[in-house]
Amino acid sequence: MEYLFRELLIMFIVLSRIVPVYSAGGPPGGGGGPPAYSMDLETTLRNIVFTNYSTQQRPSEKVVVHVSFTLLTINDLNIKDQTMSTTGYLTLRWIDSRLKWDSTLGGNDYSNVKFLFSTESYVWRPALIVENSVADVKILSDSNTPMRIRNNGVIEWSPMGLYVVSCESDITYYPVDSQTCYIKISSWGYTSGEIDLKSKSSTILLGFYSPNGEWDLLSTSSEASAAKTRGDFSFSSLTFTVRVQRRLLFHTLNTMFPVALMAFLIPMVFKLHPDAGEKIGFALTVLLAYAVYLTMISDSIPSTSFTPCYLSIYLVFILALSSISVLCTILVLNFNFGTDDEPIPNATRIFLVSLVAKLICWKRKNCCQRARKVADSSVELVEEFDSKKETKEENITWQDLSNILDRAFFLLFTIVITFSTCIFIAVVFTQRVTEE
Template identity: 45%
Template sequence: MKILGIIFCNIQMVHMFHLGQTEGKPSRPFYSLSLETDLRTELFETNQYSPLQRPVLRVTTNVSLTILTVNELNIKDQYLSISGYLTIAWEDNRLSWNNPSKTSQDYTNVVYLFSAAKYLWTPTIIIENSVDDVSTMADTNIPLRITSDGAVYWSLSGIFKVACESDIRYYPLDSQTCIIRITTWGYTQGEILLQLDEDKPINFDYYNQNGEWELHSSSAYYASNRYERGLSFSTLYFQMTFKRKPLFHIINTIFPVVLMAFLIPMVYKLPSESGEKMGYCLTVLLAYAVYMSIISDNIPSTSKSVCFLSIYLGLTLAFSTISVNLVILTLYAYFQGETAAPTWILTIIRRKRRCDAEENKIVPCLNEENGNIIDGKVMEITQTPEAKTLTYHDLSLMLDKFFFMVYMIAITLSTLTLLIVLLTNYHA
């Protein structure tokens, strides 16, 4: 019994010691609605918080851009439409409560506060190259998150439509580089300093692929090159490069254009007596004119760069137009029949010919070993008198062969040049 009494007394003494150690120290209150209400009252009313005053002389604001999807990249109207949100973060030491010695009670169990933008000071930021609206970015429906150390986080979501200058040289296997410029409004660089988020200035973690455009690369950088009345303003540049997915336009644009181009020389293979030469030639010409107008509707009317495909179409259209006149010429010659052509035409043809007309001459064939004559003859080709007359009918056939070769070579070379230029740039 004595031992049990001694143990009980020791336990009582230890308990009394701990009570003495904690006596006079208030316990940390658990989170409750009333605790958060008291914190809001102290921060905004007791401390007389004003949303019109900046937290410090120069507020450093971190900005990051999260891209969700590309809605449209229109090269004709030259704009980019994306869905995403800007995450803006800054520090406001007037809203910190992590140091209990500076507050009326211990609020450290309140991890976050949420507030509307109208009750807080917020940086005025605009998208400088916006197409639809250049007003300051703000949304009263989006709450701001405030941490206990005074850090404020604001995520502004929306559909951002910005100007994007198109480079149409390699259309339809083109790539476009677009920039979103974000700058301060009203506050100079000495009052608000915009900085890029160190971890991910451009975030594509939640990006949904676009059916027409593939994201190729992205970058972000800072510049202070906007000046007004001698004052500089912070500007952030978010740059994205998109490549057009080629399959659709290869099937629906390049493939038909190339096929139609090789229809042009085939007109010279049609017999003149068929009566279809002129109709065929005009049909190809009109088809190219229609296709050129369709492609022109899809590219901007700009003189800064010229589309190589438009050059190819224009060149092929010129070939087709000239072909109409040449077909008229060959048909005229054909229907002159056996009438003799002018002598100057015959003279030109003779000068351009590589080989003269030749006749056959039969001579004995000798055995090289013994010199005996072999029973058999060989043909020795010698020159013969040139043809004295050339009919229009013969001239028509000669022109058809000549123009077919010229057009086939010209169309092949121009087509190969176009494809090499487009594919080289696309895979660069």
């Protein structure tokens, strides 16, 4: 019984020491501190701070606004329409001295109220526009994003948006191309003497960036631009630069490789025998295929470009070669179906036999069969080719001339197409390596 009484006495003493401490608003073992955050406390502070506040008045004679842009993703870069669509948000920071407060404002302790939050409807904000927007030119606004107001009057606001801007495309090296696009932010209504825009970072912020499937992001930059003049006033502006490079795999497999492959089909028409009946049809098919590809490329690049597209030049050149190959095929067929009743002009005979045939190492081959007896009394047939210069002019036929032309055109078109294709690939891919 005595033991139980002693335990109850000790518990009573401990409780008597703890309860007064909590009633004073402090932790156990400590003195009284500032009151914890409460909605009533913030409401009281808000009523005091926003008394006589007007959204129509600037905080100061010249408001310095620090701006940064956070890029979330590049939605699309359309080189035909010359537009770039991005998703991101601007972060604006400025000082409004009217919204400052200290911890003892109005006789209360606001030490635990670090921030106030408001929206654009109740706080003055700088009027900004995206100058080169093609979707909708209006004052940047986001009524759903709260403004964070610090006790020293610093306001931070991060309106999100979908920014569709004009982007002048450089299609010189399409589809192995890179593009540079700009997002231009400018003050509207307030002159450069009233609002001064400054870049908070030298680059676009990429902490939350999601890569695009077609374009690689090479670099970004952010800088203040020269003041824009509208009428008698100048306005502060910023320029955010986005530099991207097209990914190679898709267009290599679907554009570059098929184009080069079809180019080497052109000389193959001269490997078909004239009597096969498909010589002219094959040549026309290759010609039409290139015409279709040229149309497809033309549909994907802007028609008002200031620079030529090397791919278009290459396609037009190959298309011209394909057209010439049709004419050459007709000439070969015309020679092949010549009859002995039609004499071969001397100039044609001399040019093709004496000059062209030597350049392409063409020789008319005569074969005869001779029987030889071997030691075991077996008989072997030996094919003998007469390579002497006995291709007398009177023995040359129209079919021989057709064969000479076929071989000459095959070598000529193969050399020209190989050379032009190598030059095209070297030009576009050397530029790619240089940029990387």
